[in-house]
Amino acid sequence: MSLAVDSLSFQYPSHDVLNDISFSLGKGECLAILGTNGVGKSTLLKCINRILKQKRGKVVVMGENVSSLNGNELAKRIGYVSQDHHCSLSTVFDAVLLGRKPYIKWDVTEEDLEIVHDVMKSLGLEEYALRYVDELSGGEAQKVSIARALAQQSDVLMFDEPTSNLDLKNQLEVTGIIKNIVKKRQISAIVTMHDLNMALRFADRFILMRNGEIFAMGDSSVITTENILDVYGVPVEIRTHRDLPLVIPV
Secondary structure, eight states: OEEEEEEEEEEEEEEEEEEEEEEEOOOOOOEEOOOOOOSSHHHHHHTTTTSSSEEEEEETTTTTTTTGGHHHHHHEEEEEEEOOOOOOOOBHHHHGGGGGGOOOOOOHHHHHHHHHHHHHHHTTOOGGSSSSSGGGGGGHHHHHHHHHHHTTOOEEEEEEETTTOOHHHHHHHHHHHHHHHHHHHOOOEEEESSSSSHHHHHSSEEEEEEETTTEEEESGGOOOOHHHHHHHHHOOEEETTTTTEEEEEE
């Protein structure tokens, strides 16, 4: 088991955000966390990654409680890409190379450079290597952040709405690359998404959240018209096209 979240709860001074969240994720699995805005999806990722301190509960990655790990050890276990992509004065190459920081002791090695080169090539970023990140479009900068997380080679990858600034071609490309890496390296990935159809293409498992709690959890069989109506308040039809379920608002 790559990741286990046990009875995790979080609250701000004014209100509760997460209540008794428990799930586990195996090697080679991709998990999509779904739900309306403000339901706690981003907060959950930040609690798992120790950016926010949970009220109670624990998170275990590869058998180790994240609360016991130092910064470098945590970065080797969990790679995280947030929704916020701040402009940077560094070049694209240097920004991706930052993903190797937990492994660098005295100097950058040939292995580090090779990993960065391979990741940039897979995401089509080679031609941008010497450009500054703050010169890029929002979608291009988002791909740089994703490349940095992939270069980190963590046991668990977490992406908060990674396709939000990407066009359709790049959405399919990025989710495909993430899924291939997860399967090939037998690691795990967690992605928050708003696009249910993209999630159905990408993920093996799903969590539907409502009111800060897990409303439904499982494989694609939990993506039903009844659950979508209960979670999103929107009536839909679900049809199958080329063996893929399609969610269609009605």
